[in-house]
Amino acid sequence: KAGVTQTPRYLIKTRGQQVTLSCSPISGHRSVSWYQQTPGQGLQFLFEYFSETQRNKGNFPGRFSGRQFSNSRSEMNVSTLELGDSALYLCASSLVGGNTDTQYFGPGTRLTVL
Amino acid sequence: GESVGLHLPTLSVQEGDNSIINCAYSNSASDYFIWYKQESGKGPQFIIDIRSNMDKRQGQRVTVLLNKTVKHLSLQIAATQPGDSAVYFCAENTYNFNKFYFGSGTKLNVKP
Numbered sequence: 436k437a438g439v440t441q442t443p444r445y446l447i448k449t450r451g452q453q454v455t456l457s458c459s460p461i462s463g464h465r466s467v468s469w470y471q472q473t474p475g476q477g478l479q480f481l482f483e484y485f486s487e488t489q490r491n492k493g494n495f496p497g498r499f500s501g502r503q504f505s506n507s508r509s510e511m512n513v514s515t516l517e518l519g520d521s522a523l524y525l526c527a528s529s530l531v532g533g534n535t536d537t538q539y540f541g542p543g544t545r546l547t548v549l
Numbered sequence: 550g551e552s553v554g555l556h557l558p559t560l561s562v563q564e565g566d567n568s569i570i571n572c573a574y575s576n577s578a579s580d581y582f583i584w585y586k587q588e589s590g591k592g593p594q595f596i597i598d599i600r601s602n603m604d605k606r607q608g609q610r611v612t613v614l615l616n617k618t619v620k621h622l623s624l625q626i627a628a629t630q631p632g633d634s635a636v637y638f639c640a641e642n643t644y645n646f647n648k649f650y651f652g653s654g655t656k657l658n659v660k661p
Contacts, residue, residue, distance in 0.1 A: 468649075470651075477654060483648060534581055534642040538595075541592050542590075
C-alpha cells in the first residue's frame with residue numbers, strides 16, 4: 436500500500452504571495468492532519484479534516500486554511516506569506532482520526548519564504 | 550495547549566549499546582502515545598505506540614515504557630545501530646482533545 440504523498444516537495448516563495456500544498460493520504464484513510472515543523476517550535480498542529488470537514492484546529496492565524504476532497508485528498512493554503520512561515524509542512528493520515536488511531540506521515544513540503 | 554517535552558535534546562551512544570530516550574508529558578488524561586523517528590529530509594516514521602492501560606510494549610529492538618504516576622514515557626532501543634541515528638519524537642493524544650501533541654525531539658547520534 437502506498438504511503439502518504441505530498442506535493443510539491445520544495446517551494447520557494449516571496450513575502451506576500453500565497454501557496455497551496457497537496458496531500459494524498461494512504462488508501463482507505465479518511466482523516467488528514469496538517470502540521471508545521473520548525474527548528475524553534477517543533478511540530479505544531481494546524482488542522483485536521485475528516486469527510487471534507489475541518490474537525491479540529493490548532494492555534495494558527497486565519498491565513499492558514501485547508502480543505503479536503505471527497506477522495507480524502509487534502510490541500511492547505513497559506514495566504515500573504517511571511518518570513519516566519521518558512522517551515523516543513525507535514526501531512527499525516529489515519530483511518531478515522533480517532534484519538535488512538537495511528538497517524539502516518541508524508542515526507543513533507545519544505546517551504547522557504549524570501 | 551498540552552505540553553510534551555523531552556529531557557535530553559541530544560543523545561550520543563556507541564554502536565551496539567542500548568539507548569534510552571525519555572519524554573515527559575503534562576496531561577494525566579492522555580491515553581495514547583506514539584514514538585516517531587525522523588531522519589534528515591524525511592517525515593516522521595511510526596516506531597511504536599502504547600495505550601494508557603499498558604505500562605510496557607515491545608517491538609522489534611524497541612520497547613516503550615509508560616509511567617503514568619510520574620507522566621513519563623521512554624523509548625528503549627536495543628543494540629543501537631548507525632541507522633538508528635535520527636530525531637525521535639514522542640506524541641500524546643487525549644480523548645477529549647483528539648489531536649496529537651508532540652515533544653520537541655531528541656537527536657540520537659550513534660557512533661560507529
